[in-house]
Amino acid sequence: MNRFVWIALFILGLLVPLVVYPVFMMKLLCFALFAFAFDLLLGYTGLLSFGHAAFFGSASYVTGHLVKNSGLTPELGVLAGTLFAGVLGYVVGSLAIRRQGIYFAMVTLALAQIVYFVALKAPFTGGEDGLQGIPRGVLFGLIDLNRVYSVGGHPLALNLYYFVFAVFCLGFWIIHRTIHSPFGQVLKAIRENEPRAISLGYKVDRFKLMAFVISAAMAGMAGATKSLVFQLASLTDVSWHTSGEVVLMTLLGGVGTVFGPLVGAFTVVTLQSELSSVGSWITVIIGSIFMVCVLVFRRGMVGELARLLKRPL
Amino acid sequence: MADFILETKKLSKEFKGFSAVNDLNLQVERGHIHALIGPNGAGKTTIFNLLTKFLTPTTGTILFNGIDVTREKPADIALRGVIRSFQISAVFPNLTPLENVRLALQRPTGTSYQFWKSDRCLRKLDDRAMELLASVGLEAHSHEVTGELAYGRKRALEIATTLALEPELMLLDEPTQGMGAEDVEKITALVKQASANRTILMVEHNLKVVASLADRITVLQRGAILAEGIYAEVSKDPRVLEAYMGRAHE
Ligand SMILES: Nc1ncnc2c1ncn2[C@@H]1O[C@H](COP(=O)(O)OP(=O)(O)OP(=O)(O)O)[C@@H](O)[C@H]1O
Numbered sequence A: 001m002n003r004f005v006w007i008a009l010f011i012l013g014l015l016v017p018l019v020v021y022p023v024f025m026m027k028l029l030c031f032a033l034f035a036f037a038f039d040l041l042l043g044y045t046g047l048l049s050f051g052h053a054a055f056f057g058s059a060s061y062v063t064g065h066l067v068k069n070s071g072l073t074p075e076l077g078v079l080a081g082t083l084f085a086g087v088l089g090y091v092v093g094s095l096a097i098r099r100q101g102i103y104f105a106m107v108t109l110a111l112a113q114i115v116y117f118v119a120l121k122a123p124f125t126g127g128e129d130g131l132q133g134i135p136r137g138v139l140f141g142l143i144d145l146n147r148v149y150s151v152g153g154h155p156l157a158l159n160l161y162y163f164v165f166a167v168f169c170l171g172f173w174i175i176h177r178t179i180h181s182p183f184g185q186v187l188k189a190i191r192e193n194e195p196r197a198i199s200l201g202y203k204v205d206r207f208k209l210m211a212f213v214i215s216a217a218m219a220g221m222a223g224a225t226k227s228l229v230f231q232l233a234s235l236t237d238v239s240w241h242t243s244g245e246v247v248l249m250t251l252l253g254g255v256g257t258v259f260g261p262l263v264g265a266f267t268v269v270t271l272q273s274e275l276s277s278v279g280s281w282i283t284v285i286i287g288s289i290f291m292v293c294v295l296v297f298r299r300g301m302v303g304e305l306a307r308l309l310k311r312p313l
Numbered sequence B: 001m002a003d004f005i006l007e008t009k010k011l012s013k014e015f016k017g018f019s020a021v022n023d024l025n026l027q028v029e030r031g032h033i034h035a036l037i038g039p040n041g042a043g044k045t046t047i048f049n050l051l052t053k054f055l056t057p058t059t060g061t062i063l064f065n066g067i068d069v070t071r072e073k074p075a076d077i078a079l080r081g082v083i084r085s086f087q088i089s090a091v092f093p094n095l096t097p098l099e100n101v102r103l104a105l106q107r108p109t110g111t112s113y114q115f116w117k118s119d120r121c122l123r124k125l126d127d128r129a130m131e132l133l134a135s136v137g138l139e140a141h142s143h144e145v146t147g148e149l150a151y152g153r154k155r156a157l158e159i160a161t162t163l164a165l166e167p168e169l170m171l172l173d174e175p176t177q178g179m180g181a182e183d184v185e186k187i188t189a190l191v192k193q194a195s196a197n198r199t200i201l202m203v204e205h206n207l208k209v210v211a212s213l214a215d216r217i218t219v220l221q222r223g224a225i226l227a228e229g230i231y232a233e234v235s236k237d238p239r240v241l242e243a244y245m246g247r248a249h250e
């Protein structure tokens, strides 16, 4: 990808909260990071996890709990959530990686349901209510993330936005680096032809597990950040709906494409906020759009565009 | 006494009561091109899967260089220097031929777990990869999409990828299957060239290829050895004619 495209996108990311409602943008960035993390597995390793909310949500709880009750600063809170998700990813990955295809998806789903159950019953997660009123805190003990700036008469939480944007860029960079590394090259080989990768001497289970841990940690980073934005960690974050949503975003946008997860997250988050008035019908509407997309754009929106333009996007 | 690089002792594989490989005692001499022939379903591919541990033997042992490798994992067998090809061409279709070969070259470099480095560091392998591609006549196709290559070229790429690992023992499962006469000749020449300083065990249906390449031939039938020897002997053996080249009676 052209360097100027990256710079342009970065500048766009810096300026966009002046035009678009920052909370919307922050939600988008969190879910986009979540989808990128998920696509590292599905698009580049060929593993379909149906339990990724376990990492997103548990990190959200861990960060919320530590920031709220132990007074951790936000950056340490996010770091702790990310590490927790990575460790959980190691446990889930170790149990799931030996299974193939749909069985792998089922094991991840089952383990995620256990995490959901723990979130519902554990004493420190707030049960049905979740963790509410998580403080955003003071970044590095210096920058108050609650600070609101008045721009053209609109109050904008720019400190928080730029923190979220920085986390997103870091997470995206880690995932991008992983994909385009010697390690990522082996992941692609496993995706393309696992028996051949084995016969060349690659211990594919180790590679898959490492990819799983990185993906889980990055999903956790997204969830941890989300808990600061919304000041809430709830059962929705660990539920199978959220696991399904990230699958949907990635497939809609385009599996294994550079921008697909971002476009997919944008589509779903936009639909959710635009259609929030229609209530529970939203599930039906998003479901229908998804069906149409799968039938018409087999490769997802970005995937189809890339095919038309004959270049990777 | 002959120096065997590979030996199996009473190797058997059963699939739900059906015995696909039966008490097989196979010996492959170092430096040979050893051909494994036999009718469809004789168990040739199953033997390859057992030798490379893609399947677990029901009973029996496998010795590689005198070491018992029966309990090892497929990747460990590869790390010992036994690299196989597959009956259905085994390439990485959405990568370029250059990347295919480079994936083999990358493995011994020990960089494969480095997820924090840019894959630009793999470019130092490009020269060697191009040499290997040139040796199978694919240098002009190095940057195409592998999946779109002609069938014969995919098989050639597979051999180049296998050779990139400098295997001590190379297992080829029907390298000329489904090819036109011209491609068959090319692959035959390639295998001959590759056999310098290594051992090759190959499954091959094309008897012309077998006749021109093999130092020794094992004929299989229903998972067991029917006959063994050099081509001139085996091709005259009445049991082989009966079982394998049934048409010789006509
Ligand atoms: N995984 C499996 N499960 C059950 N039966 C199997 C399995 N793999 C092979 N077989 C059976 O074992 C026998 C030997 O198969 P194999 O593929 O080894 O034959 P082959 O000699 O390679 O034949 P071909 O010349 O057609 O490639 C066949 O009858 C086949 O149906």
Ligand SMILES: [Mg+2]
Binding pocket: B044, B045, B046, B087
């Ligand atoms: Mg076979």
